[in-house]
Amino acid sequence: MSVPPPKTRQEKVRKLPATATKRGKRTTLKDIAEAVGVSINTVSAVLNERSSPARVGDSTRREIEEVARRLGYRRNTAASLLAGGRTKTLGILLENLSNSLAAPMAEAFEQEAARRGYQCFLGCTQYDGLRRIDYIERFLSHSVEGLMLIGVWLDPDVEVALNSALSSNTAVVTVDIPWTDHDVPVICGNHFMGGRILAEHLLEVGHRNILYLSPPDVLHFDSIQERILGMRSVIENRPDLACEFEVAETPGRGLTVVSDVLLPRLRGDKPPTVVAAGHDLHAFRVITALAEQGVQVPRDVAVVGYDDIQYDLLWSLGVE
Template structure:
């Protein structure tokens, strides 16, 4: 109702002053209700909230940002929404955020680090409560690390938090949370499984040569070879991307000549699916002629025939944990100690590895 007792007609262009008039309060009281960080009487709050609904009022996000209001929004930035592992993590973030009444915004970068920086800046301007970045980065991108460090500090100043998932931490004095998983140990366990089955010539299909996830998985693979006394052969490493097409092309090229390996370690399950296709085209049976393992343990691993042995990464829990850390208030303290958590992985043994000898 307006001060004259006449209901105002709803308007998509309603202003804060309109809301105040309909609720019978001052514009300052409406601002306090919207901000949620000042005491307002229960009756005044209820009148303002009713007026907001009746007038279909939409708060000006930029104005709230200028006022220093931290919104109940989590930004989740990833390379590609089509990746099944990223999709599981995104689901975890969204579910955890929704359970606490927060909204989740998703942005994609297509692997472009400049685009990622731009998205983080945008979410900083919008006063997002937390910004979650997931996925590997270029291990040699010094300028990127410098810029993302500056953004982490700016986010903290604004009362927000940068959360890194599945990527290396920044320096100890940088206010960012790190939620990871034992990438190298998972690869070590998976290679050990192949070696225990008698395989000594293992083709490792990796991602980019400077990709941090790929480097960690390759490091675990090499460590297992050393443990079993098997010499590392750099000719048994092929670099590509974490896609089905890359797994297919890399395997197809290696199968055109004499096959000098008995097993393939694909750095992702998607790459492993490409290995299956290339092997089938050459008339090879899995695992009778060629053993194959993957990494991530997404649904695809169970859909392949034979079912794929893979390393299970708890991506949904990774997303949920990142959201919980981002929504917590304690990171706004000056003496916040930081958060570094590592989730465990494990090998899921199925039907794609043969016993030799």
């Protein structure tokens, strides 16, 4: 009576479990282990890329990888990271995506984070204090490892939420608005010097009546106040020029609001010869609003922006 030859490893592979291939069911290590005929630990050693799975032979490794591919297995990275006390996630908070400086910063931050293996959550507050708190708490509930606040106003309620982040060892970085009560990193430009350079340029080309027009909701920001102080320091140092300098804020983002603020001043006894807009996109709104009222730029009044964003290359009238 002849004895059948022993089955090869390939012949021992069991039929793929039907339950594992059902739509909506996630394939597990157990499913793969049953299909290959090895232990769950062996499958885990191969698919979770343990540093020293020397006990797993090459043929078995290839077999496990092939079955995992056929079953549509995807590693649960989140669970693996949480088991090790990590989430590899970061939170980015900004006031809105229309900000000509904040959006590119958020994009660059996300790209660098992705390069380092991190995923990012993004929140836009629309200048709403309650939304600021809500987003920070959501980020923390997802156990983010760090928070990046780009141009976000740090009111007392936000500071309370950030204190909670720091107490849980969550890293916090702010952009443009320093958190003076805590020793956290801040990334910002020299807005005082920016204001000085702006004012020096305007005086040099002959402007003597300057209106600084801030977008809504940001006039109180430290960066804006530093810029205004820089402009004042130059203008007040030239009393011989008898310059007029006014600061105004648009109460909304509509074009009619801009024209309502500007037209009375342009029709006054000492109309501004230049409008210094808070940023380049705001300068575009100013130019468009004035054009709708028949005011031509730069024939009737000059407009200067701030930040030097790329969009100004597309503007037919040009922004200084």
